Amino acid sequence: DVKVTQSSRYLVKRTGEKVFLECVQDMDHENMFWYRQDPGLGLRLIYFSYDVKMKEKGDIPEGYSVSREKKERFSLILESASTNQTSMYLCATAGPAYSYEQYFGPGTRLTVT
Amino acid sequence: AQRVTQPEKLLSVFKGAPVELKCNYSYSGSPELFWYVQYSRQRLQLLLRHISRESIKGFTADLNKGETSFHLKKPFAQEEDSAMYYCALSGPDSGAGSYQLTFGKGTKLSVIP
Numbered sequence: 001d002v003k004v005t006q007s008s009r010y011l012v013k014r015t016g017e018k019v020f021l022e023c024v025q026d027m028d029h030e031n032m033f034w035y036r037q038d039p040g041l042g043l044r045l046i047y048f049s050y051d052v053k054m055k056e057k058g059d060i061p062e063g064y065s066v067s068r069e070k071k072e073r074f075s076l077i078l079e080s081a082s083t084n085q086t087s088m089y090l091c092a093t094a095g096p097a098y099s100y101e102q103y104f105g106p107g108t109r110l111t112v113t
Numbered sequence: 114a115q116r117v118t119q120p121e122k123l124l125s126v127f128k129g130a131p132v133e134l135k136c137n138y139s140y141s142g143s144p145e146l147f148w149y150v151q152y153s154r155q156r157l158q159l160l161l162r163h164i165s166r167e168s169i170k171g172f173t174a175d176l177n178k179g180e181t182s183f184h185l186k187k188p189f190a191q192e193e194d195s196a197m198y199y200c201a202l203s204g205p206d207s208g209a210g211s212y213q214l215t216f217g218k219g220t221k222l223s224v225i226p
Contacts, residue, residue, distance in 0.1 A: 004156075033213075040122065042199060042218035043157075058213075090157065100145050100203040102214055104157040 003027070004105040006091055012111045019078040021108050023091030031094040032074035033102065034058075034066065036087040043090065049074055081112045115140045117202050119217035126190050127225050134185040134220050136174075136200030144202045146183040147214070148174055151197040160185075160198070170194070190224045197221050 007022035023032065033048040035058075045058030047066040055066050063085060067075045078085055091105040116139040126132050138144060148160040161169045163176040163183060174185045183200060198221075201214040 035216075040218060042119075043216040045213065048213065092157075100147070100214065101159050101162070106156045 004091060004093055004103050006089075006105040006108050008108050009106065010109050010111075012113065013078075013081050014113055015082060017078075017081050017112075019081050019110065019112075021076040021078075021089055021091075021110070023074045023076070023105055025072055025074075025093045025103075027093065027095060027103070028071065029093040029095035029103075030071070032068065033092040033094070034064075034074065034076045035090045035092065036060070037090055037107070038087050046076065046089075078110075081110075083112050086110060086112045115144070115202055115215050117200050117215050117217035119198075119200055119220045121220045122218070123221045123223065125223045125225060128192055129189050132185075132187045132190045132194065132222065132224075134198050134200075134222065136183045136185065136217060138181050138183065138200075138202050140181070140202060146174075146176055147201045147203070148172070148183075148185050149199045149201055149216075151199070153196070157199070190222075192224050192226055195222055195224045 003026045005024050013019050031050050034046040035043040037043050044060050046060055046064050047058050049055045049068040052068055052071050065077045089108045092102040094102045118137045120135050146163040149157050150160040151157045172187045174183050176183050197219050199219045200217040203214050
């Protein structure tokens with residue numbers, strides 16, 4: 001069974017703070033993704049990574065950065081949190097070349113006040 | 114550009130009634146299509162993919178390339194089907210990481226007892 005864990009289930013931060021969201025997977029998957037999930041907007045891709053130290057911008061990268069120093073770990077960084085970044089953040093992984101299936105973490109609900 | 118459209122934000126049906134969740138896509142090649150489901154307080158998970166042509170929890174979905182649709186159907190809705198459903202698409206044009214998925218905005222299914 002694929003296990004994708006996220007560092008926090010709920011997080012409350014103040015405007016301007018630097019925020020780190022961490023995702024860890026145990027299936028040796030090459031590909032990892034960060035999405036935000038908002039009602040009425042669905043899932044929107046922020047960043048993804050297809051290998052260690054490699055990253056690609058998704059559809060809404062502004063205000064975010066990522067880090068992938070190890071294969072199993074993919075971090076999302078909010079350099080200076082703003083209230084419009086209040087959202088549910090989902091991490092996902094995908095592995096074998098023949099499978100497009102993505103495996104999701106439980107999500108982190110971030111509130112920026 | 115590829116796009117996935119789920120025209121209904123909310124769909125309410127009575128228990129035992131047929132269910133159809135609509136999904137239309139825009140893609141120039143041959144896409145891979147998926148339905149993902151998120152039950153209350155659970156993580157997003159794959160429900161089914163068109164390539165496997167299987168029925169999961171009584172749900173089926175047929176890819177209609179002529180109508181560019183991938184509607185999700187179940188003949189008799191159950192209360193436990195109440196959840197958020199996302200249609201997703203992937204294909205060779207999905208970007209540098211071909212594992213990228215483009216998600217629709219989601220349909221919330223509510224099954225009334």
